[in-house]
Amino acid sequence: MEQRIEKIKKQLHSQSYKLTPQREATVRVLLEHEEDHLSAEDVYLLVKEKAPEIGLATVYRTLELLSELKIVDKINFGDGVSRYDLRKEGAEHFHHHLVCVECGAVEEIEEDLLIDVEKQVESDWGFQVKDHRLTFHGICKKCQVVTVKS
Amino acid sequence: MEQRIEKIKKQLHSQSYKLTPQREATVRVLLEHEEDHLSAEDVYLLVKEKAPEIGLATVYRTLELLSELKIVDKINFGDGVSRYDLRKEGAEHFHHHLVCVECGAVEEIEEDLLIDVEKQVESDWGFQVKDHRLTFHGICKKCQVVTVKS
DNA sequence: TCTATTAATTAGAATGATTATCACCTAAAA
């Protein structure tokens, strides 16, 4: 935890941004909820528990900043809210998601499944890939069992 | 054009929905702008040229309906607007997108690049894939040339 | 230390996209 905060602090400093208490509180919330996919509002409410004086706008600005620095990724699952997802330790590609259309569960895939596909896109379309967003919609393991049973 | 409208009409009827004049006008706009990625507002303005009495709410309702029937796909490129994308003739998978981070151009890929990846997800994660969203962010051919030149 | 400058923050207003509501209007069924 502390070392990851330290690392983020350095990333901010390298672009001459500061890790203010509000920003640190926000980052801590993100670290403590790495598996969840929190909306700005979610983050705001959680940060508020520790730092009640923080404003919603600050959370938005912090998330935007972290997003620019590629520390978090902004994703969108189709409900009208942006969600913010911390990049995994050491990962330089954005992980993929499996969204269950039955129960809404979101599973993460950290393996990069797109290496070959990206090569193909670069060679066949001449498009220089920098990042990707891949989400599968379908039925999770759990819901498949339920369906079979009923 | 006419045959595709006819087909969509049948799809609506099969769920006991009607192809009202407003819905038909909306579908025509989508067909005439297949390559673009129109927002609801865009569609509204275009439809209004032919059917000036149409209301914005009706456009939203129509797009939502077409979305449920998998005739269009609702996508989100990160600006705060949903965009609506007609499925290609006969395609039963949603096509992919290449978004240029330099110029904002959006290119489409109709080939399904994910067949192998989906197989892997089904076998390794036990997740039954129904649909996917894949977007690459990067630098388009055109912008690469500019970068080299300057 | 004092002061000027700049960066960050807050609360709240404003904006903009989307959704809900409601009165009215079909078209077909009974």
Next chain:
DNA sequence: TTTTAGGTGATAATCATTCTAATTAATAGA
């Protein structure tokens, strides 16, 4: 004809996000 179930258009309401003005904190130079 009366009924019924969708549709529609205008407008209000909602909700996420961004902007603004005023305030505070941090920084650097005198």
